[in-house]
Amino acid sequence: MKVDTPCLELKKTIPISGVPGPPVLSVSSIVLAPDGSIYFSDEYNHRIVVLNAEGEFIRAQGGRGAGAGEFWYPRGLALADVNNTTMLVVCDAWNHRIQMFDLDGNYLSEFGSIGEGEENFNEPVSVISDMEGGLWILDRCNHRIKRHRADGGLLSTFGKGMTMAQEEEKNNPVNILLENIGAETGFHYPMDFIQLADGSFLIVDTGNHRLVNVSQEGAALRSIRMDIEEKPPFSYPFTVSPVMGDVVIVGLLNAQSVLLDINNPWMRAGARLNSEPGRSRLAPAWKLKGGAPELVVADSKRLVIDRYELALVENPLAPSAPQAELPGGASLAEIPGRWDKIDRHDWGLYLKRGDRPEADMELALKYLDSCKRSASVAAQILIEVEGELCQMTPPLYNARDRVRLGGMNAEDFEKARMEVARAALSFSGALEKRTALRWRLIKDIAAAVDLLAIDGKAGHWTKERSAFADLLKSEYGQREKDFVETVKWIREKFSRPDSVGMEIVTNAFAVIFFLLDHLNYLIAAISKLDRSFMEPDTLKDDKRVLAELVKELKGDVRNVTNEPEKLLGLLCERWGFFETAQAAYTRKAERNHKSSEVYARLLTGLLQKTGELEKAKQILDRFAPKDVSKTTTAGIWERHMRVQKIMTQDPPLSITLSQG
The missing domain is CATH 2.120.10.30 (TolB, C-terminal domain)
Known part of the structure; x- marks a missing residue:
């Protein structure tokens, strides 16, 4: 060049x-x-x-x-x-x-x-x-x-x-x-x-x-x-x-x-x-x-x-190819910090231009090998860090819950606040490390995929593209197995209200959050190399339901520790575990917290859905404001009241309408 x-x-x-x-x-x-x-x-x-x-x-x-x-x-x-x-x-x-x-x-x-x-x-x-x-x-x-x-x-x-x-x-x-x-x-x-x-x-x-x-x-x-x-x-x-x-x-x-x-x-x-x-x-x-x-x-x-x-x-500046040695090694410490932000990118630009002269083929193979080795190191450490974060979620939730519950003297309350601060700081530090590792991993995968996918159009790299796609599919298969086993365990636990504690809930949702993330980037990468790849049907329903709930976290796993009762209730409603959902909403509604009204509304809707109208009436009498028109949630309360009135009519309005 x-x-x-x-x-x-x-x-x-x-x-x-x-x-x-x-x-x-x-x-x-x-x-x-x-x-x-x-x-x-x-x-x-x-x-x-x-x-x-x-x-x-x-x-x-x-x-x-x-x-x-x-x-x-x-x-x-x-x-x-x-x-x-x-x-x-x-x-x-x-x-x-x-x-x-x-x-x-x-x-x-x-x-x-x-x-x-x-x-x-x-x-x-x-x-x-x-x-x-x-x-x-x-x-x-x-x-x-x-x-x-x-x-x-x-x-x-x-x-x-x-x-x-x-x-x-x-x-x-x-x-x-x-x-x-x-x-x-x-x-x-x-x-x-x-x-x-x-x-x-x-x-x-x-x-x-x-x-x-x-x-x-x-x-x-x-x-x-x-x-x-x-x-x-x-x-x-x-x-x-x-x-x-x-x-x-x-x-x-x-x-x-x-x-x-x-x-x-x-x-x-x-x-x-x-x-x-x-x-x-x-x-x-x-x-x-x-x-x-x-x-x-x-x-x-x-x-x-x-x-x-x-x-x-x-060429007064440099020879036609980048001269920096290709990075990559057996440990994260051997990979220069943020090399992927400049050197790897430079190599990618160079190798993607035009048909490869024979002299560049060896460089390209080294480049691909470097990306794969770096991705392997990042993936290994990323999984370890995510495991640490999953273990951190229950203690962080418990610390926050004690502060939210209150009822302590000033000294104990200050100690509880400091405990939250320490737990949150440790969690944030591990989360920053995960963010950096995740970017490194996906950049390495994307660099290899980008080069192989473009070259594939010209008939090059068929063997290398197929081998890398198989490597990603193998990783996807392992993550799919982990996801299926985790969902099976969660279903078993959540089906019985007496076996569900918030420590289990926070840990479970953190695991699901990370597994869905791994599945998503692997699907995106494999699809660029193999357009015939299809996600297994056995995975789609549970993945769709859980992905919708994960949206409640707004892309931040820390939010698992904020309102796990809401996540638990919504998921159990989707799966038909109504007793567990009712227990989760009731627990939060009766704690006289500022979010009690939110859970009272969720509980009212669930009780009306399951036909427990007397219980729904008790919740409305207890939690609904006397003059709902003056509240910011007037529309929601008024809707619950209309539903309650319709469902308690004698004969039910649905029968009256059906008879004309």
Whole structure:
């Protein structure tokens, strides 16, 4: 795979000269005017400085303040053409506003103030103008991008604050990696962004150590990790500038700037600028009349402007294949942390392109073997962690139940609250570990499936695809057996009210939660490799019923410990174990807790369903509000009362209606 990409050659260094007042401390942003003059934001001196093409001082404007034309840490700059007039747009970061000036430095207008609303900003740091006169603004501490008209009117907005750990917890890897459903992606204190040739944006997601490519509607297209391993020293990207084609230069706070091909992300190398890390700002590459393309870099420590000429050479960044050694090993410790976020992805991109030359076949086999071994390790540890979580659910439920029940003196109540906190903390720690392992496992499976499924269309990998599908089917068979045996045990226990304790219930639902998850991702993976695969009919009914109940948990197994009586009652109603359901609802309704009314309504509905109308009347008399019209649950109580009235008529209304 041959890729021509740019390299940089320093052609000229121009001293920044004649700037009055305090020395330039920090160049935060730099833009070039059509006549070659240079505008930069001197952030720590709260001003904008204008130089000619030779670095000579023309003027400075601003000063610290909040008035018109004053700044408080100005950052991003852009030139915008609005109504046939070119304006300088300034992100006045700590005044949380956007100011606009003509090219002579005269103040024109402003918009924005601090806050989280549509018209607000919280530290705008970068701005891009578009062909329609719109302004795209990176609102750093609100973790979003907004598009405004030049008069300040909001056109669109997208983005939210999310760390990568929060993304993993919120998104389901089965949907994203195996079913191609878009992920919900956020940003964590982004510092810069650029617009690519296709109109999408490349965002420097500094707090997450990555670049994120998003559409103009905010849909995540891809991400590029700047760290391979999540351990110090971390890479903190803070600037990005287009260079040529799909190659960008990424400035890092604590390391050398990096040239990166965003379509071949394994092709990266140090940019070899003369500036120290974190001390330079780059203007987008531009082309002088009659000359070669240039990259203009402002260095605030050396107080110079460096001009680099760009030239195309064949593969200056790296050889055509990724060079990092393929990971994988016998234990989790041998697998570099989060290698799958960058190296594995890079290998996948490389191996999926076109027909495989013979030289790549050995690499592809190693890649597949690495994915399988890593998945095996993750699966083994994941099952162990899920076992620990199942054992933790009863103690957590008991601790919470004691606090909910109350009736203790202040000292005992405080001890009970601390017990809940300790149990919840341990549970959350194990759950975070499960989330990370689950993502690792499904990413490994999806990587292998993706490569094998695509290659299958071209007639390659028939043997490997069949072998991997058989491996997944074997795992599915084991999980299916576990599910059937667990459901059989639960049915036996739940059929007898005297054998059902809440410890059993919480443990049982946690086991079902995890087993359903394993079955779902295995079905999704196998179906991509073998379209003839069908889920066994013997599994469908119980799986459907239990999957509907698991939805009550809203994707969080911790909710098993909140209202297990409700889950127990609903399941037993579905299975016809009405005595057990009645016992579960009654237990909760009679505890004088704030949720008693909820269980009283469930109990009323069950008693009416089973024809125990006298008991239903007693529950209505005891729990229904005197004036239901004034309650938020008026509709539910009124429905129960209407049903009770209809069913107790003599003769029953159903008979009257049938006789006309």
